[in-house]
Amino acid sequence: MSVNQDQLKQAVALAALEHIKPHIEQDSIIGIGTGSTANFFIDALATIKNQFDGAVASSEASAERLKSHGIPVYDLNTVNSLEFYIDGADESNHQLQLIKGGGAALTREKIVAAVAKSFVCIADESKLVDVLGTFPLPVEVIPMARSHVAREIVKLGGDPQYREGVVTDNGNVILDVWNLSITSPRDLEAQLNNIVGVVTNGIFALRPADVLLLGTQDGVKTITV
Numbered sequence: 001m002s003v004n005q006d007q008l009k010q011a012v013a014l015a016a017l018e019h020i021k022p023h024i025e026q027d028s029i030i031g032i033g034t035g036s037t038a039n040f041f042i043d044a045l046a047t048i049k050n051q052f053d054g055a056v057a058s059s060e061a062s063a064e065r066l067k068s069h070g071i072p073v074y075d076l077n078t079v080n081s082l083e084f085y086i087d088g089a090d091e092s093n094h095q096l097q098l099i100k101g102g103g104a105a106l107t108r109e110k111i112v113a114a115v116a117k118s119f120v121c122i123a124d125e126s127k128l129v130d131v132l133g134t135f136p137l138p139v140e141v142i143p144m145a146r147s148h149v150a151r152e153i154v155k156l157g158g159d160p161q162y163r164e165g166v167v168t169d170n171g172n173v174i175l176d177v178w179n180l181s182i183t184s185p186r187d188l189e190a191q192l193n194n195i196v197g198v199v200t201n202g203i204f205a206l207r208p209a210d211v212l213l214l215g216t217q218d219g220v221k222t223i224t225v
C-alpha cells in the first residue's frame with residue numbers, strides 16, 4: 001500500500017523528533033522552520049514539551065502554532081546558541097543544498113539556520129532532485145527595489161515573477177524566479193544576494209542542511225554528505 005505525501009511528511013517529522021531527542025536537555029531551545037512539514041514537526045515536538053525550554057520560530061505562523069501547544073517562543077536575540085534547526089524544503093540536491101521559501105519565510109529561516117549547530121531538513125521524496133531550479137527560486141526583495149531586482153535577474157537568465165498579494169513577515173515582497181538551472185548553487189546564492197534591494201534568496205548552499213531525513217515509500221532515509 002502506498003503512503004501519501006502528508007503521511008511521508010508526518011513520518012519524517014517523527015523521525016526528526018527521534019533524531020534530536022537524545023540531545024535534548026531541560027534548557028534546550030530548538031529552532032523551528034515553516035511550512036506543512038515543519039507543522040507536523042511542531043505537533044510531534046509538543047508531545048515532549050516538558051523536556052525542553054522552548055523554541056525560536058522562523059515565522060509568525062510557526063510561532064503561533066508553537067504557542068498554541070504551550071511551547072514558549074523566544075526572540076532569537078535573547079538566545080546564545082541553538083543545537084538544532086528543523087525545517088522543510090522545496091528542493092534538495094544530493095549535497096543537501098536547498099531551495100526554500102515556498103512559504104515566503106526564507107529570510108528568517110536562513111537566519112535561524114545560520115545560528116543552529118545542526119540543520120536537520122525534513123522532506124518527502126518528491127523534494128530530492130539532481131539539479132536545483134525546477135521549483136521557482138524565491139527571492140525576498142525590498143518593495144521599492146522590485147523592478148530593479150527583476151531587471152537584474154533577467155540579465156542572469158532568470159524569469160522573475162512577482163508573487164502578488166504576498167507580504168513577508170519582514171514587510172517585503174517575493175519574486176519567484178523561473179527557468180534557472182542551478183548548477184553552481186553557492187555562486188548563484190552569493191550573486192543574487194549582491195543585487196541591491198535583495199534581502200536574501202532561497203538558495204541554502206553557503207549553509208546547506210547537515211542531515212536530510214527523506215520520507216520515501218520504503219521508509220525514512222537519513223542522508224548526510
Ligand SMILES: O=C(CO)[C@H](O)[C@H](O)COP(=O)(O)O
Pocket residue numbers: 033034035036037038087088089090099100101102103104105106109
Ligand atoms: O521554505 C519553506 C517555507 O518558506 C518550506 O520549508 C518549504 O516551502 C516546504 O514546505 P512544505 O513543508 O509545506 O512542503
